[in-house]
Every structure is written in C-alpha cells, then in structure tokens.
Amino acid sequence: MDEHRGASQSAGTRPAEPHSVAEIVSSGDPFSILGPHEISPGRWEIRAILPEADTVAVVDRDGETVLAPMERRLPEGLFVGTLSASQRPDYRLRIERQGYTEVRHDPYSFGTFLSPDDVMRISDPASDAVYTKLGAHYLDLGGIEGFLFTVWAPNARRISVVGDFNSWDGRCHPMRQRHEGGIWELFIPDVKPEQRYKFEIAGPHGNLLALKADPIAFAAEQPPATASILKKGPQFEWQDANWMAARSAKNHRKEPMSIYECHLGSWARVPEEGNRYLTYRELAVRLIPYVKNLGFTHIELLPITEYPFDGSWGYQTISLYAPTSRFGTPEDFAAFVEAAHAAGIGIILDWVPAHFPNDPHGLSDFDGTHLYEHADPRLGFHQDWGTYIYNFERQEVMSFLVANARFWLERYHLDGLRVDAVASMLYLDYSRKPGEWIPNRYGGNENLGAIDFIRKMNEVAYASAPGAVTIAEESTAWPGVSHPTYTGGLGFGFKWNMGWMHDTLRYISKDPVFRRYHHHDLTFGLLYAFSENFVLPLSHDEVVHGKGSLIGKMPGDQWQRFANLRAYFGFMWGHPGKKLLFMGGEFAQEREWDHDTSLDWHLLDSSCHQGVQNLVRDLNHAYQSIPALHQRDCEATGFEWLVADDRDNSVIAWARRGDDAHSLAVVVSNFTPVPRESYRIGVPLPGLYREAVNTDAALYGGSNTGNLGGVVAEASPSHGQPCSLTLTIPPLATLILVLDRDRHGLKI
Incomplete structure (x- = not known):
C-alpha cells in the first residue's frame, strides 16, 4: 500500500x-x-x-x-x-x-499508479496495456479496496469521475493529469463493483461536454441507459482448455467451416414475458444445441459490443470492450462461449473497427477535440451511415482498436473476428464523389493508415490467439486480402466472396426459362475462386431493406420455389469455399428479417420448411464427413470442371478432390424443372459413385427422383475424362456423389 x-x-x-x-x-x-x-x-x-x-x-x-x-x-x-x-x-x-x-x-x-512504462505501452499496438491499464480496474491495496480510473484525453482541461458513489457530482473526484501521455488517473477507494460511472470532461476551452462513457468499460447499462459499470475483473473460471489446445493445432483452410450467422436479439424471444430477449445462458441452452444438431461448426454473432440503437443491429457500437447487457452480464457471455466450446462449436464475433456513432456519451469529440476521429469530415465522417471514421493514423487510436481485437480473443476465448466494412476503411473515396475526399500523400485513394492498422491487427490477433481466424467483409477486388502480411497482403485468414453471392443470387432469382442466358453467373466465380481464402456468404444483408427472404427470391410456384432453394443450397455446399448462412435461411423463413421480432419458428410445422431444414443438416454433415468437400476449399488442385458449358439445359457439374488421391466427390446441378434422364458426365476415376446428397429427396420435400443410391462409372470416356456416369438428374436439384472405391469389388 x-x-x-x-x-x-x-x-x-x-x-x-x-x-x-x-x-x-x-x-x-x-x-x-x-x-x-x-x-x-x-x-x-x-x-x-x-x-x-x-x-x-x-x-x-x-x-x-x-x-x-x-x-x-x-x-x-x-x-x-x-x-x-x-x-x-x-x-x-x-x-x-x-x-x-x-x-x-x-x-x-495516494500517489501515481501508472508507471512511465505503462504510459508508453498504452500507445503500442502490440501491447495489451490499453485494456490492462486504461479503464476502471479493481485494486486491493493491503486491505484498501477500490477502483483505479484511467482515461486517455490529452486535450481536456480537466476530468472528473462521476457515478453512484458521489451523486454524479463532478466536484468530488477530479483526476490527475499525466502530461507525458495525455492520460488522466485517479484511485477512488471504497467504491464497489456494479456501481455506475462516467467521466465529466471539460474541453480545452473549459466547456463541459456531455458525460462520457468509459471507452474501455468492461460492462455497460442496458440501453437506453448509457453509464459504464464497474467490474471487479474476469470472474469466470474457464473449463475449455481441451478446446483451445485442439483449436491451436488446426489449419482452418483445410477444415470444414460452416457458419451460422445469428442476431441474438431476434433468433428467438419470450413472447409470454413481454417478448423479452433470451439471456446468454438461455441461448446457451437453446441456440447452441440447435446449431450443433444442424451440423454447423461455428456461430457468427452480429455485433454484441455494447450499442445504443437496436436498429443498428450492433454495427454502431459505443463500448467496444463490453458485451451488451441486453442479454446478461460479461460472465453470462463467457458462459455462453464456453458452452459452445463444450459442444464443439466455435464463436466468431462481427467486429466493427471502421466507424462509430455520434451519440454524445460516446467517442465523438471525446475530450472536446476530434480525438478518435479525423477533424476533416472528408476523412472523418461516413456520409452513408452518419457515423465517424476512426483516425487510423493516430498511434493511440490504432492501439485502442488492435488491443480490442486481442481483448475479445484472449479475454473471452472467441474463435474469430469477422471484420465489418473493410472496403470502407481501405478506400479514401469510398462512397464519395470527387471533391468529397482527400488523396493520400502519394495522390492515391488508398487509406494508408487503415492498411497499416489492418495488417497490425491481423498480426497481433494470430500471434495472441493461436487457432483463431479473422475474416474480412471486403466487397471489392483489393488484392491479397487473405494473404500474409509478409507477402504484402492484409493478413486476414479469409474473405467473404461477395461477388459469388451477388452473381449466384442474381442467377437463381431468374425464371428457369431465362437462366440459359445467365449461365456465366454460375461459372464466373471460378475464375478467381482460389485467389483468396473465401467464405461463401448468404448473410443478413441479403434479407433486409426490401430484399425479402432467400425463399422469397425464388421464382415459380410453391414447389418450384422450395426446389430452387434446395438446389441452390446444394450448389453452395458443393462449391469451393467455406459456408455462411444467416439464421432463418435454414428453414426458408418467408418474410424479410426483422430485428425486433423472433424468427417464424411455427413454419417448421410445414413439411416444406422442415424439408429445407433437414437438407441443411445433411449438407453440413456431408460437408464435414467428406474430405473432398472441404480439404481443398482454398486450393485450385481441389477443383475440376466436368460440365461448365451446358447452358441450354442449365446443367453444371464439377469434381472436388481431397488430399488423398482417391478422395473424390462430384457435384451436379440442374437448374430447370425438367428432369434430365440418361445424362452422361465424364469422371476421372472408375468405381461406385454413391449419392450422398440429393436435394430432390422426399425427406426434403422433393419428388424423390434420383439414381437409387448410386451409379457405377463406365469405362467410357466423356468430357475429357477416362470414365463417365449416366445419371438421372432430378428437376431443380443438386446431386453430390462420392466415390466409394471399396464397393462392387473395385480396387483402385
């Protein structure tokens, strides 16, 4: 003491x-x-x-x-x-x-608490000092218990801690300024965990700002309340050591990765209790077994870092270090993550370092100056979203964001970060007209500070959390997004394949009679499919803002709509790339997603919707159990065209290969309502090709047209291959056939 x-x-x-x-x-x-x-x-x-x-x-x-x-x-x-x-x-x-x-x-x-080394490390992007030194930390000084409050605000004239412990009176606890780093600190003894607090800040001209939430708060009030909440520290004893050890040994490029994208506030509600949210612990009991049963490997959470406005879905976050209190406490969230790990499910967080809202209690104008954001709106204000853009060129801001990535991976054992709106960070002219942006020092439109930040974030994330992944939502052709930083890449593990999503959704929404004229929408993606490590996303963005639902995009009568969706899912799961599906898509939710209401679970009383769910379950299990469908998702050697040019029949086929020489699967899609009888497709190896998935099976709501479980390859060359299959391809359906070299006495 x-x-x-x-x-x-x-x-x-x-x-x-x-x-x-x-x-x-x-x-x-x-x-x-x-x-x-x-x-x-x-x-x-x-x-x-x-x-x-x-x-x-x-x-x-x-x-x-x-x-x-x-x-x-x-x-x-x-x-x-x-x-x-x-x-x-x-x-x-x-x-x-x-x-x-x-x-x-x-x-x-009491004297000072932060050492000169602490102050220096706070601005080091490779350090964890931002969240181990800044914020509010419980201390026990030989029996004197209290909290040390620290905040970065170099331009403030004065700062006071206000809260439940001093009647929110800024006269009671003015802070000490550490001039060497723009840090303010004060140890307040006798304050208790769970009490609320904020910072009262006078700007450089002495003007009082709106009370500010702690940028490093570990917990916050449930909106619309806005105070930060004192936490004694991590109060959770992790029991997932086996999961973490196994994860660190994985090569995710070669592992199956099927992601269930989920908005916790609308996955399911409790209507009999005022339509309240499920808590993190209730979600652990209901959501995780559901996802496990469907065969998904990961859950991707729309942002749960504390955010004030429900309508932002979490993408306009205020407290980047606090799990939202809408669903419970930080300990409750940790319990949710651990329950997922116990079930063999990874948790990925949608993470938003691109921008932040202008709510007065947040980061904007934090110390009376543009501290976290650029002062010039041509650099610092996002016109589309009405939000502020982080000043990535400021070392302390970079450290704040990089440390946040590390915080979620280390403190909460998360298995990955999906980084939102990467394109908006990379381009200075993103969604701007001439004259509305400022070129970089070389005259280009690249945001050099954002590039440095992204690379540093990925390097720190992979170094500090072995086996975790980072995924970029990047919608342009920026080269090397998922390439290592030492080769000049951005360092992400994976990138969403937005081009594939837009092309194929455009195709599948056409009436089958016109699809022959759009066949290239199915094939174009293979020209660049292995230039990055891709995730194929059917995300929340495709079922909002008037876009309807996935099933709502399908043409034809009811039978054709459901058959189209099933064929499309089979096409997707057979295509190279990891998979992502937004909640509700797995049972063909009919209406557009609404963040304020639960999914329409009653639809599962219908055999059509139940059939789609059954198919998604079987596709996931096939994807995991068939090495050819996942081991070379990111390698050109794992893919070979069999039929790429039959636009007249809207048939497409390819082979997928695993690491073993005889690990082979064939994917065939027929995107017309006309069955294709005796359709010959060349294949590279002889043997029995077992029908692992037929999206037209009766179990899924189809007509049960197929090949009686499998087809033996004939020694008849076709399509440039030494053998061939003669198939019945069901209407509006996808087949996934797997080579079974031990059947029919064939030894290959």
Missing part, C-alpha cells in the same frame, strides 16, 4: 488558498491542493472536497480517534484540517451528513 501513498507537496509551504471549489476542480492538478500537505516541519494540512457533508474530521486509520476537526473553508464543500505528525499521516475522513456517519479513505492521499 505504501508505494502508492503520495509524497508531501512542497514541504514547508502552505498550498495556495483557492477561491472556489471550481478553481480546484478545473486546475488539472487537484493533488497540488487536495490531500495531505506538509506546510511546515511536523505540521500537516488535509484538504478535501465533500459537498454533501455537514461535518468532517480527520481520524486515525481505525476510524476511532479524531486527529483533527476539519473546517468548512468554502460553502461548496472544501474542508481543511491541520494536525501535527512527524511523518506523512495515515488517516481517514469521518463524514457526517443528515445524521449518517461514514468513514472513508481520501483518494488524494
């Missing part, structure tokens, strides 16, 4: 008598006036601001013996007491107000 006790200020000199409490609070150095001061050898003066006190006395450390009464020197609540002591006194303050007596420690009797 003694190491944090402050030395006497200007020994032998009485501190200047302030004219008002406001003068003390706004001084920027309250410790020069408040706390203990040796005014002459052996004579000490204690000063404290206690606006609500009736009387105050200096007492010994046990709170029993009065060492000196304190005189109210200013009507606003400045109390001063004088006592004799041969050395710096160890004292407490006994406060009486309205008949209530309380003994407190004096915050201004």
